[in-house]
Amino acid sequence: MRRxxxxxxxxxxxxxxxxxxxxxxxxxxxxxxxxxxxxxxxxPTTSPTSTTTTVHATGETITTLPTSSGAVGSSATAISCxxxxxxxxxxxxxxxxxIERPVLSVEANGTWAxxxxxxxxxxxxxxxxxxxxxxxxxxxxxLGQLISTGSSARFSSYLVVQHGSQWAPAxxxxxxxxxxxxxxxxxxxxCVTAVSCVLTGTxxxxxxxxxxxxxWRNGHWGVPHFLSGSTLGAASRLMTLSALSCVGx
Numbered sequence: 001m002r003r004x005x006x007x008x009x010x011x012x013x014x015x016x017x018x019x020x021x022x023x024x025x026x027x028x029x030x031x032x033x034x035x036x037x038x039x040x041x042x043x044p045t046t047s048p049t050s051t052t053t054t055v056h057a058t059g060e061t062i063t064t065l066p067t068s069s070g071a072v073g074s075s076a077t078a079i080s081c082x083x084x085x086x087x088x089x090x091x092x093x094x095x096x097x098x099i100e101r102p103v104l105s106v107e108a109n110g111t112w113a114x115x116x117x118x119x120x121x122x123x124x125x126x127x128x129x130x131x132x133x134x135x136x137x138x139x140x141x142x143l144g145q146l147i148s149t150g151s152s153a154r155f156s157s158y159l160v161v162q163h164g165s166q167w168a169p170a171x172x173x174x175x176x177x178x179x180x181x182x183x184x185x186x187x188x189x190x191c192v193t194a195v196s197c198v199l200t201g202t203x204x205x206x207x208x209x210x211x212x213x214x215x216w217r218n219g220h221w222g223v224p225h226f227l228s229g230s231t232l233g234a235a236s237r238l239m240t241l242s243a244l245s246c247v248g249x
Contacts, residue, residue, distance in 0.1 A: 007111050007125050007206065012040070016241055017042060021226040029097070031080060041138070042141050046078055048235045053073060054108050060115070062204060063112065065089070065105060065112055065115070066105070066112055066113070066114050066115060067093055067115065068093055068101075068103065068114065068115055068117055070095055070096070071093040071094065071095060072094055072095065073093070073094040074088050074091060074092065074093045074094065075091050075092050075094075075113075075128075076090070077090065077091040077092070077128060077130055078091065078130055078131050078132040078142070078143075079088045079132060080132040080133050080134040080140060081134065082134045082135075082136060082137050083137075083230045084110055085108065085110070085154070086106075086107065086109075086134075086137050087106070087107040087134070087174050088104060088105070088106050088132050088140040088142070088162070089105050089107070089112075089132065090102070090104045090105075090128075090129025090130075090131075090132045090142050090144075091103060091128060091129055092127070092128035092129070093115065093117070095110060100126050100127060100128065101117045101118070101127070101178045102117070102118040102119065102121060102127045102128055102129045102144050102160075102170070103115035103116065103117055103129070104116055104118060104129060104132070104160065104162075104167050105161075106140075106165070113165075116167050118142075118144065118160055118167060118169070118170050119170065120169030120170035120171065120172075121158055121170040121172075122146060126146070126147040127144060127145070127146050127147075127248045128144060128145060128161070129142050129143070129144045130143055130144065130145050130187075131143040131188065131189045133189055133190060133191040133197070135192065135193050135194050135195060136165045136193075137192030137249075138162060138163075138165070139162060139193075140162040140194070141159065141160070141161055141162070141189070141191050141194060141197055142159070142160040142161075142162075142167070143157060143158075143160075143186055143189045143199065144157065144160060144170060145157050145158075145185060146158065146160075146187065148184065154181075154183040155183045155184060155185040155204055156172065156173070156175070156183070156184065157172075157173045157184065157185065157186035157199075157201065158170040158171060158172045158173055159171045159173055159197075161194070161214065163195075173186060173199075173221070174221050176221075176223075176224075177223050177224045178203050178212070178224055179203070181201055182204075182222055183203075183204040183205075184201050184202065184204060184212075185201055185202050185240070185242060186199050186200070186201035186214070187200060187201055187202060187240045187242055188200045188201075188241050188243055188244035189244065190244045190245050190246045192246055192247065195217065195218050195219070196216070196218070197217075198213060198214070198215055198216075198244060198246050199213065199214045199215075199216065199217070199244075200212070200213045200214070200241040200244050201214065201240075201241075202240045202241075203226075209240075210227075210228070211227045211241055212224045212225060212226045212227065213225050213227065213242065215246075
């Protein structure tokens with residue numbers, strides 16, 4: 001069930017990525033990398049695979065994204081490009097025995113590097129990279145999500161920062177100010193620099209979800225702020241903000 005939910009999330013995010021890339025292509029003839037996800041059976045040996053398509057004015061070139069040793073499939077759920085010759089993509093790799101690992105990969109001058117498996121995320125949970133923002137070359141920031149494997153689903157999120165050619169271990173996003181043992185899902189992120197980001201998410205409270213924002217600057221987290229009017233009563237289930245954009249600090 002967790003795999004099916006993760007695949008559905010990947011498909012939704014991919015469709016959004018394709019829509020944005022189509023708009024970019026209409027405005028320019030510069031090559032635009034587009035990540036697509038091929039969905040197949042959800043069994044461990046036939047997991048979804050990902051390809052990246054570089055669209056040019058005269059045609060397109062399809063290149064399979066590399067995977068780590070032992071991976072039986074992968075799904076790319078996020079991509080960001082500083083320029084056509086430098087992009088970062090994130091998602092999840094599927095290993096045997098239903099093991100899922102968050103991964104990030106960088107493309108430079110048309111060549112995708114071998115993905116780096118992100119460490120530091122809580123074990124015993126489904127995990128995937130859901131957003132990538134690249135303010136500059138070698139200074140990308142990625143947002144990941146965790147779903148616990150207990151009797152009831154609990155959500156948490158983490159941040160991964162790029163330092164040159166390497167990605168640092170995952171840093172769990174603190175839940176201070178969200179109540180005792182909160183289940184929260186960060187769903188959108190924008191970064192004006194490699195050390196200054198704003199994130200939005202949902203505090204999952206069954207029939208009374210609440211949307212909040214959170215800042216991260218120079219390694220320090222701000223206090224969460226709940227959006228005014230974001231509590232709509234008993235009908236406010238699955239409330240979330242799916243897109244965010246900021247200019248300036």
